[in-house]
Amino acid sequence: MISKDGLTHHISAQFNAELEDVRSHLLAMGGLVEKQVNDAVTALIEADSGLAQQVREIDDQINQMERNIDEECLRILARRQPAASDLRLIISISKSVIDLERIGDEATKIARRAIQLCEEGEAPRGYVEVRHIGDQVRNMVRDALDAFARFDADLALSVAQYDKIIDREYKTALRELATYMMEDPRSISRVLSIIWVLRSLERIGDHARNISELVIYLVRGTDVRHMGLKRMREEVEGIGADNANVVQSPDDK
Amino acid sequence: MISKDGLTHHISAQFNAELEDVRSHLLAMGGLVEKQVNDAVTALIEADSGLAQQVREIDDQINQMERNIDEECLRILARRQPAASDLRLIISISKSVIDLERIGDEATKIARRAIQLCEEGEAPRGYVEVRHIGDQVRNMVRDALDAFARFDADLALSVAQYDKIIDREYKTALRELATYMMEDPRSISRVLSIIWVLRSLERIGDHARNISELVIYLVRGTDVRHMGLKRMREEVEGIGADNANVVQSPDDK
Numbered sequence: 124m125i126s127k128d129g130l131t132h133h134i135s136a137q138f139n140a141e142l143e144d145v146r147s148h149l150l151a152m153g154g155l156v157e158k159q160v161n162d163a164v165t166a167l168i169e170a171d172s173g174l175a176q177q178v179r180e181i182d183d184q185i186n187q188m189e190r191n192i193d194e195e196c197l198r199i200l201a202r203r204q205p206a207a208s209d210l211r212l213i214i215s216i217s218k219s220v221i222d223l224e225r226i227g228d229e230a231t232k233i234a235r236r237a238i239q240l241c242e243e244g245e246a247p248r249g250y251v252e253v254r255h256i257g258d259q260v261r262n263m264v265r266d267a268l269d270a271f272a273r274f275d276a277d278l279a280l281s282v283a284q285y286d287k288i289i290d291r292e293y294k295t296a297l298r299e300l301a302t303y304m305m306e307d308p309r310s311i312s313r314v315l316s317i318i319w320v321l322r323s324l325e326r327i328g329d330h331a332r333n334i335s336e337l338v339i340y341l342v343r344g345t346d347v348r349h350m351g352l353k354r355m356r357e358e359v360e361g362i363g364a365d366n367a368n369v370v371q372s373p374d375d376k
Numbered sequence: 377m378i379s380k381d382g383l384t385h386h387i388s389a390q391f392n393a394e395l396e397d398v399r400s401h402l403l404a405m406g407g408l409v410e411k412q413v414n415d416a417v418t419a420l421i422e423a424d425s426g427l428a429q430q431v432r433e434i435d436d437q438i439n440q441m442e443r444n445i446d447e448e449c450l451r452i453l454a455r456r457q458p459a460a461s462d463l464r465l466i467i468s469i470s471k472s473v474i475d476l477e478r479i480g481d482e483a484t485k486i487a488r489r490a491i492q493l494c495e496e497g498e499a500p501r502g503y504v505e506v507r508h509i510g511d512q513v514r515n516m517v518r519d520a521l522d523a524f525a526r527f528d529a530d531l532a533l534s535v536a537q538y539d540k541i542i543d544r545e546y547k548t549a550l551r552e553l554a555t556y557m558m559e560d561p562r563s564i565s566r567v568l569s570i571i572w573v574l575r576s577l578e579r580i581g582d583h584a585r586n587i588s589e590l591v592i593y594l595v596r597g598t599d600v601r602h603m604g605l606k607r608m609r610e611e612v613e614g615i616g617a618d619n620a621n622v623v624q625s626p627d628d629k
Binding site: 183186189190193194197200201204206207210214217218221301304305308309311312315322346348349 | 436450467
């Protein structure tokens with residue numbers, strides 16, 4: 124076996140089509156996952172157990188999409204021996220599907236809580252926070268996917284930055300709900316359900332951030348995980364202010 | 377570019393050494409992660425904020441290990457164009473590190489709660505459950521890694537099966553703690569901390585299960601995620617009762 128020269132310019136039209144296919148499958152999965160988050164939050168806020176049930180049923184489709192995309196990536200790795208930016212694209216896709224699948228799982232958990240609250244009766248607090256944080260993390264998921272679609276490292280960076288805001292709002296909401304539970308212990312079980320929902324939303328924000336870090340890796344070739352936001356911004360802005368296209372991005376080895 | 381023929385028997389000694397290296401780095405990372413889980417739980421139970429602080433500091437090492445293993449996998453993919461079981465090994469490793477890193481994150485969260493409880497004073501309940509579930513998930517992590525080290529699909533299956541027990545015990549513990557909070561609302565904040573710790577432990581069990589599913593994929597060539605345990609057992613037992621060695625396992629395409 125010989126090592127690759129890292130060139131990825133002279134690839135076949137068929138290979139291009141395969142890369143385009145798997146990328147569009149990722150984005151389709153992302154679109155469905157985003158809808159799941161939206162529907163789960165709506166089901167909770169509007170006490171719509173039918174919609175919540177639908178979210179739970181659709182989760183299987185998402186799992187199947189993950190499996191299919193994984194197989195596509197594996198096939199491309201085995202047959203095409205991609206190098207440099209193509210390899211980075213496949214790696215980014217195969218990691219992003221993990222985050223998308225887990226966002227789907229969190230949506231399902233929210234749907235389960237929605238059904239539970241339909242049965243137990245509404246929680247006395249927390250719906251404003253769920254709606255507010257829910258809207259924001261859904262936007263994060265959408266932006267992370269848009270950043271993936273457009274190889275837009277700047278947009279990806281803004282998603283990562285936004286995650287800090289979510290974390291702060293989440294903590295504030297938790298403190299308020301804990302205080303409320305002390306005042307009205309009879310509501311503890313229902314307020315705990317809302318707390319779990321907020322927790323799921325916060326996790327969804329984390330996953331959106333993970334995806335946006337993969338976009339930066341894809342576009343800039345730099346692994347920005349576990350960097351502070353400041354260094355991450357320097358990486359995104361420092362190497363080049365324009366959005367690099369994946370094909371133009373620097374080879375990694 | 378030509379497609380691979382799927383043969384992996386005639387590989388160079390150097391390639392073998394590279395595969396062995398990355399695998400041993402994964403296991404070393406796993407050993408450290410397992411220790412982190414252990415230390416975090418001990419720090420909480422013994423109210424040892426020094427130990428908790430140490431867990432938080434070591435997390436950086438784990439992140440660095442993840443990054444290094446990722447780079448090794450990328451290098452092997454780019455230079456060696458692995459096929460069949462070798463490709464499966466690389467994929468399994470690059471996914472397992474994600475779970476190991478997140479187990480490390482959960483250990484850090486437990487350590488943070490341990491420090492918080494050192495400051496606020498002990499929670500009135502939940503330590504028995506933390507110790508009990510903590511011991512079990514740590515064993516799951518260890519068994520998942522042993523299964524990886526020995527390509528042991530049966531051991532991996534038993535980890536996946538065990539996750540169901542953890543989920544049940546976790547739910548029981550949550551119910552009891554919620555009831556306790558109603559009886560003693562002043563303890564809500566501290567009991568919530570214990571609930572978050574239990575949640576982290578339950579997540580660690582999920583990640584150990586994920587790794588064990590990757591081991592089954594590695595050894596048997598079948599993607600068993602999202603299968604019920606019954607079908608998973610049939611996959612593990614049905615294809616062959618002996619533990620297949622990774623080199624002998626069936627090619628996937």
